[in-house]
Amino acid sequence: MKFCSHCGSAEIELKIPDGDNRARFCCPNCNTIFYENPKIVTGCVVTHEDKVLLCKRAIEPRLGSWTLPAGFMENNETVQQGAARETYEEATATVTDLSLFAVYNLTHISQVYMIFRAELDQPEASPGIESLATEFVLEQDIPWDDLAFPVIDETLKLFFADRKAGEYNVHHGEITRLADRTLRTTRF
Amino acid sequence: MKFCSHCGSAEIELKIPDGDNRARFCCPNCNTIFYENPKIVTGCVVTHEDKVLLCKRAIEPRLGSWTLPAGFMENNETVQQGAARETYEEATATVTDLSLFAVYNLTHISQVYMIFRAELDQPEASPGIESLATEFVLEQDIPWDDLAFPVIDETLKLFFADRKAGEYNVHHGEITRLADRTLRTTRF
Numbered sequence: 001m002k003f004c005s006h007c008g009s010a011e012i013e014l015k016i017p018d019g020d021n022r023a024r025f026c027c028p029n030c031n032t033i034f035y036e037n038p039k040i041v042t043g044c045v046v047t048h049e050d051k052v053l054l055c056k057r058a059i060e061p062r063l064g065s066w067t068l069p070a071g072f073m074e075n076n077e078t079v080q081q082g083a084a085r086e087t088y089e090e091a092t093a094t095v096t097d098l099s100l101f102a103v104y105n106l107t108h109i110s111q112v113y114m115i116f117r118a119e120l121d122q123p124e125a126s127p128g129i130e131s132l133a134t135e136f137v138l139e140q141d142i143p144w145d146d147l148a149f150p151v152i153d154e155t156l157k158l159f160f161a162d163r164k165a166g167e168y169n170v171h172h173g174e175i176t177r178l179a180d181r182t183l184r185t186t187r188f
Numbered sequence: 189m190k191f192c193s194h195c196g197s198a199e200i201e202l203k204i205p206d207g208d209n210r211a212r213f214c215c216p217n218c219n220t221i222f223y224e225n226p227k228i229v230t231g232c233v234v235t236h237e238d239k240v241l242l243c244k245r246a247i248e249p250r251l252g253s254w255t256l257p258a259g260f261m262e263n264n265e266t267v268q269q270g271a272a273r274e275t276y277e278e279a280t281a282t283v284t285d286l287s288l289f290a291v292y293n294l295t296h297i298s299q300v301y302m303i304f305r306a307e308l309d310q311p312e313a314s315p316g317i318e319s320l321a322t323e324f325v326l327e328q329d330i331p332w333d334d335l336a337f338p339v340i341d342e343t344l345k346l347f348f349a350d351r352k353a354g355e356y357n358v359h360h361g362e363i364t365r366l367a368d369r370t371l372r373t374t375r376f
Contacts (some may be wrong), residue, residue: 004290005222008191022262034193037227038261040300053316073226078293078362079300080376099359100282103288103302112228112267114291129207163337170288170358174266188236188268 001025006032024040028185038110042082043070044095045115045159048123051136052156055090056147060130067148068155069093070115083116091134093125100170108177113151117159117168150175150183189213194220228296230270231258232283232302232349236311239324240344241277245336246320255336256343257281259318260302271304279322281313288358290343296365301339305347305356338363338371 009029025034046053069090073082098116173188197217213222234241257278261270286304360376
């Protein structure tokens with residue numbers, strides 16, 4: 001942030017406002033404080049019989065790798081509506097009756113993943129504009145080495161473990177980047 | 189948004205970018221697109237024996253009314269850390285072992301409330317800078333007509349109903365503003 005988006009001043013300072021305990025971008029000209037907060041990424045583990053719907057990414061990052069349909073929650077929608085919207089946009093699949101399955105904190109990039117379970121009566125899906133392909137995949141055929149993000153790998157592992165155990169829970173965890181830049185996954 | 193926070197241009201336009209389907213603030217000078225997304229409000233239903241911790245608000249909106257300790261999640265923390273931090277900032281109470289209890293979408297103001305249950309061994313709390321008072325309150329003494337927000341009323345009702353039933357669930361719902369400006373609460 002280099003300029004105040006309210007008054008156009010170039011005097012923007014990164015400082016701790018009075019009564020606060022964190023640095024914020026502040027405009028000394030019009031006294032606006034700009035807060036930055038985590039974003040929600042919402043999506044679905046969509047199943048048909050014993051298969052899971054995966055999408056092949058048509059966009060960076062990780063173009064060409066496989067992922068669950070998910071994306072940034074938008075203003076004026078519920079988390080569930082966002083998860084269903086992303087599933088439709090990326091895989092042209094219409095889901096309802098979503099059940100919360102995983103809440104994962106990606107603290108190094110300030111994202112909170114909220115992933116829901118959903119079932120489809122028919123395995124109907126086709127690539128949206130952000131996907132190269134969509135596929136309903138058996139557990140033994142999951143491309144584990146070619147998944148887009150660690151949070152997708154973690155979510156699928158939790159899903160298959162719960163399915164095997166015969167009971168689905170709501171899972172919580174954190175994925176964060178360590179000093180050596182490797183990522184660490186922690187389940188709460 | 190009147191000025192581009194990257195380049196200072198005053199030519200900011202609210203329009204649908206190519207390949208998108210929603211209006212965003214766009215800078216035609218440096219081609220930056222500014223996305224706005226929902227914020228997470230995170231907090232706790234803190235109990236000691238059969239009492240719930242309430243805070244009397246020292247700040248607007250709803251100064252002087254009663255609420256659960258909660259506030260905006262910050263960057264680089266987990267939702268649980270945010271809930272514990274807010275509980276400490278507002279009530280000087282140290283909570284651990286949080287369990288997700290309610291996820292409520294306030295779609296008209298693009299906030300997602302994520303409220304956790306937590307227990308304290310000792311009823312130790314005192315007002316932080318944003319509270320006038322803290323109190324551990326029995327169900328029959330909850331000031332229902334003097335709670336700060338509908339989402340607080342809803343969360344407490346769900347909490348006491350689950351407690352009576354002897355089983356706590358994760359609850360989902362939406363609170364939104366209708367055309368006549370009244371608020372409607374829906375449980376999913």
